Amino acid sequence: MYNTFIFDIDGTLIDTEQAVLSSLQKLLKVDYDRDIDLKDLNFALGIPGMYALQQLGIDDMNQALDRWDSFMKEYYSTIDVFSGIKELLDELKKQSVMKGVVTSKTDQEFSHDFVPFGLTGHFPHVVCADDTELHKPHPEPLFKFLEISGADAMSSIYIGDTIYDYECARDAGIDFGLALWGCKNHEAIPAKYKFEKPLDILTLLHEEGTVTR
Numbered sequence: 365m366y367n368t369f370i371f372d373i374d375g376t377l378i379d380t381e382q383a384v385l386s387s388l389q390k391l392l393k394v395d396y397d398r399d400i401d402l403k404d405l406n407f408a409l410g411i412p413g414m415y416a417l418q419q420l421g422i423d424d425m426n427q428a429l430d431r432w433d434s435f436m437k438e439y440y441s442t443i444d445v446f447s448g449i450k451e452l453l454d455e456l457k458k459q460s461v462m463k464g465v466v467t468s469k470t471d472q473e474f475s476h477d478f479v480p481f482g483l484t485g486h487f488p489h490v491v492c493a494d495d496t497e498l499h500k501p502h503p504e505p506l507f508k509f510l511e512i513s514g515a516d517a518m519s520s521i522y523i524g525d526t527i528y529d530y531e532c533a534r535d536a537g538i539d540f541g542l543a544l545w546g547c548k549n550h551e552a553i554p555a556k557y558k559f560e561k562p563l564d565i566l567t568l569l570h571e572e573g574t575v576t577r
Contacts, residue, residue, distance in 0.1 A: 366568065368515040369456060370506070370538070371487075372524035373467040373478055375409060375546030377449050380477060383439035384409060388416070390435045391428065406548060410526030411500060412468045412493045433473070445481050446545055448562035453486045455566055464489035464513055466505045466522065466532075489513040501531035506538055523565065527553050541565065 374380045385402045392398040408416035413429055422428050456463055465487045469477065471494045478484070491509045498504040510517055522533040525546035530553050533540035542555035543562070550558060559565055 366461070366519055366521050366539075368462040368464070368513070368520035369565075370464045370466055370509060370515075370520060370522045372410070372522070372526075372529050372543075373465060373469060373474075375525035376446075376523060376529075376543045377465075377483065378443055378445050378478060378481060379546065380443050381409060381546075382442040383436055383477075386439050386442075387432055387435035390438075391432045392420070394435075395428070395431055396422070409548075410468060410524070410528045412470070413473075415499065433476070436477075440477075443477065445483070446562060448545075450483070452562040452565055453483065455563075457486060459569060462489070462513060462515055463487055464491075464509055464515075466491045466500075466509050468493050468500055468505075468528075470494050501528040501535075503532050503534075503536035506532055506536035510536075521557075521568075523559070530555060 371377055374384065385405050385408065388405055388408055389400060389402055392400055407419065413432060414425055417425060417428050453463070463486055467474065469492055471492045474490070474492050489509060489512055491505050491512070493499055496504045496508050506522060509515065510520070517537045521539045521541055522529065523541040523543055524530070525543040530540050530542070539556045541557040541559055542550055542553055544550055544558055544560050545562065547553065
């Protein structure tokens with residue numbers, strides 16, 4: 365039975381795709397004179413920004429990350445909580461389950477991009493990119509979550525929207541649920557569960573508030 369629900373943030377709890385990709389596209393154009401289509405930057409979704417910049421061959425990492433963050437602010441108006449997430453979290457709050465977050469966001473990005481939506485009270489345990497040496501798709505972020513929360517892998521489920529989330533969960537020995545509302549290529553991701561909308565996650569609950577496998 366599941367008693368711990370762990371969530372990714374980008375593409376799962378909040379819709380940041382346009383903000384992340386548009387700000388990255390602008391960074392590449394303004395600072396590096398590189399024109400890259402948004403669709404060719406999709407690989408940057410779901411991994412830490414430094415990994416995405418490394419794949420783009422950018423060396424001045426700290427400066428580039430700061431600039432990307434500054435451009436991101438220009439697109440904050442496009443970020444929103446996915447429909448149904450607040451209702452899902454309110455319902456899970458009524459159940460005897462633990463909730464947490466494992467994200468590729470840094471602490472600073474978590475504070476800037478996620479905290480303003482007022483959802484952090486639902487998540488007593490949070491693992492950001494700063495909290496581990498290795499990052500998704502490596503399982504270390506989920507191992508860190510299990511360590512700080514005391515949760516058991518066999519009774520936990522991780523819910524995310526990318527192949528990196530699936531691989532992280534798989535290698536941590538945790539079941540994975542795919543958030544189709546934020547996913548781009550669900551056919552390529554072999555998840556134990558695929559949820560069309562956030563409230564579908566509630567189908568895992570039975571009347572006493574426990575969760576079946």
